[in-house]
Amino acid sequence: MEKPIRVLVGKPGLDGHDRGAKVIARALRDAGMEVIYTGLRQTAEQIVHAAIQEDVDCVAVSILSGAHNTLLPKINELLIKEGGEDILFVAGGVIPEADIPFLKEHGVKAIFTPGTPTTVSIRFIEEHVKR
């Protein structure tokens, strides 16, 4: 049997709105992926430790709090520190266009802003994970 793509879906920081994360989790599941859903209010450390233990192919975080410029680079830094530099790192949520170049410089490979069809996110993950 072909190995399914494993994706961690989580929400870093202090923000209780998980509808987007849940929609994505379900869409990825329906695309045949194994989704490790870690839930709300995660620290960068919790997300990265979970990603390492679960040996995921992709970390996908949803962030709506406005703290993306702090939290996302931190997740990237910790992923590298823990030996997970080959894990695909993507984010979604309310992130202003102006911040996207900065985040891409800090290891976020794709940013899916509101209105992105789930099929786009799914295809991106399928095409970019290291198998």
Next chain:
Amino acid sequence: MNYKEVTWKNKRQIGRMISIVENAAPGHEKIFEQLYDKTGHAYVIGITGPPGAGKSSLTDTLAKAYISQEKKVGIIAVDPTSPFTGGSILGDRIRMNELSTDPRVFIRSMGTRGQLGGLSAGTASAVQVLDAVGADVIIIETVGVGQSEVEIIKHADSILMVMVPGLGDDIQAMKAGIMEIGDVFVINKSDLPGANKTKIEVEAMLSFMSKKGWVPPVLLASATRQEGIGEVVEALENHRLYQEKEGLLFERRKRNVNELLMEVLQDRLFRKIKKLEEYPQVLEDLTAKKIDPYTAAKRLFEQI
């Protein structure tokens, strides 16, 4: 790669090794070859029970109790895979987030991936890896549906059956057919009305079974309120000591490795047979009803 040198601290390597054995990817045989003689130290606890009984919360609380005893804890949390898409949502970590960053704990989520038993085919392999790299206790948490309750016996030294008040009367407990495999019973959410009644009903059911020897204790606990957890740990320890004293642990593990061997043999055999040149033709003849399944099997076996 020398897998023998991988230690508990090396979480990245452990994670990768579990993936390799779970997927039966290239290298999985080498991992077993190098690590198998290092296994056997960990005590393996299986936790099962109906959905929503609080298995994940109880796993979290039990793991915390074990790390306070300076034990290294491995957790394998199994959730169902969709038979339609092959995808799954593995959400047991939500209840275990505090443990995520604890160096004494390693948590791994698994999908059942189409295994009929409800337990992931990789579960046994993941147990072996965690055992070999130094876990003292391994907790397997399963989906409490289908046959997983029965499957879990093959992998665990003690089975903890989690129940909750209000799921129905004693007839439900009989129907479920799960009473036979529990070594320790916990009525979780003991703050809910009817907890004591459920406990008495379960005890009454167990008394009908007239098993000689070990009598499974029925305990009240509340995982989220941290009540009754010490008693659960103690009951599991008593069960371990009982099995060791009576020589039952050896017997149980012998039965378990036998199951493992059968699975490996089955897998090998099926793969070999499917590769036979004659296989497509035999399948076609069978479909066309030119031959019956027994004749088909005979024809294939003769080719091996």
